[in-house]
Amino acid sequence: MKKQILITALMTSTLLAGCAGTSLLSNQGNSDAKAKHRPMTDNSKEAQLNIPYRSLDTSRELTLIGMGSCSDQNQPEPIWKTIKQANPQLFIMMGDNVYASKKEDKPIIDQYIRMNQIADYKELREAIPFLATWDDHDYGQNDGGFDNPEKEEARKVFLNYWSYLKFTMPKDQQGVYHSRMIGTKNRKVQIIMLDTRWDRTALTKNPAYNAETNTEQPPKIFLPSEDPKARVLSEEQWKWLDQELAKPANLRLIVSSIQLIPNDHYFEKWGNFPKERERFFNLLKKRKAKNTVILSGDRHLAAIAKEDVKGLGPIYEVTASSLNKPSRNLAPEIDKSYTTPSFLKPNFGTLLIDWSKRTLSAKIVDEENKTQLEQDIRF
Numbered sequence: 001m002k003k004q005i006l007i008t009a010l011m012t013s014t015l016l017a018g019c020a021g022t023s024l025l026s027n028q029g030n031s032d033a034k035a036k037h038r039p040m041t042d043n044s045k046e047a048q049l050n051i052p053y054r055s056l057d058t059s060r061e062l063t064l065i066g067m068g069s070c071s072d073q074n075q076p077e078p079i080w081k082t083i084k085q086a087n088p089q090l091f092i093m094m095g096d097n098v099y100a101s102k103k104e105d106k107p108i109i110d111q112y113i114r115m116n117q118i119a120d121y122k123e124l125r126e127a128i129p130f131l132a133t134w135d136d137h138d139y140g141q142n143d144g145g146f147d148n149p150e151k152e153e154a155r156k157v158f159l160n161y162w163s164y165l166k167f168t169m170p171k172d173q174q175g176v177y178h179s180r181m182i183g184t185k186n187r188k189v190q191i192i193m194l195d196t197r198w199d200r201t202a203l204t205k206n207p208a209y210n211a212e213t214n215t216e217q218p219p220k221i222f223l224p225s226e227d228p229k230a231r232v233l234s235e236e237q238w239k240w241l242d243q244e245l246a247k248p249a250n251l252r253l254i255v256s257s258i259q260l261i262p263n264d265h266y267f268e269k270w271g272n273f274p275k276e277r278e279r280f281f282n283l284l285k286k287r288k289a290k291n292t293v294i295l296s297g298d299r300h301l302a303a304i305a306k307e308d309v310k311g312l313g314p315i316y317e318v319t320a321s322s323l324n325k326p327s328r329n330l331a332p333e334i335d336k337s338y339t340t341p342s343f344l345k346p347n348f349g350t351l352l353i354d355w356s357k358r359t360l361s362a363k364i365v366d367e368e369n370k371t372q373l374e375q376d377i378r379f
């Protein structure tokens, strides 16, 4: 059978509302061996990158949001079926949305094309809107920061794939940080998507760390940087964040790909940049942003953390990771900020908002749709 290309102009009022001029291209029943082995041109890859997606209606009242991170496009992802059953109104991808950091993963675009082949995920993209930021693996370099030589390529593909960003971010902006304000009067949710990669300075590696050492103690991979110039965010992103926090909102969700509150472990975290971590809490205090919940991924474990910020009150962080790439650790992680030990198996998060009680019910849900961690947060 000849390669069939189905071109459907899906310019309905809801689908693809954010990407005018885009058509749906999908390959069907390709059994032509020659066509199969013909190298893909850049144009045919771009066509496969674009899948139909539901755009965000910012006037809609939000009551149920889904969130997740760390999705390995080369492995089955049965959790998308469970996420569909949970039926969130919006899903937030918090980074490592595809794994594209190894040499054999390049070009990065190929990994997004693979992700598009996961049928349940693709269906959900059509059914509900998604927001996305990146972490190191979709940024193209493990633990990568400002000096990642592939950052421009990663950004280009990221903007082409999460194409709503082309319409919501200033053209001259570096990185991928952005925000959305969603909801009705007195029921507005502000979602702030940070970029913790583009400008982040080098991590301080522990000179004594040896990956081969078989130790009972957690390995000290990174140490807190004492360099006064060490940063997670650029000055431009800090300024932008300050302006965002000045906007009136009833509930604020700040998405940071790496963990912000938990500080006992020795992997990537804001705690490797103690001054930046302090600056973040000081900014929340300055803007009296008590109604903030932090969302994070990256860790291949799920956890709920709490920090009593002096002069502000308790701030919670919900970490949902991974969608299908669980930790090899056998014992749950304990951190002084965790409300309970972490959960290690594949998971996603749900945030159920009760507007009349001004309460957010945060849950970590497993592949079988069982709630594993739960925390009610007043806002």
Ligand SMILES: [Fe+2]
Pocket (backbone or CB within 6 Å): 096, 135, 136, 137, 298, 299
């Ligand atoms: Fe990561």
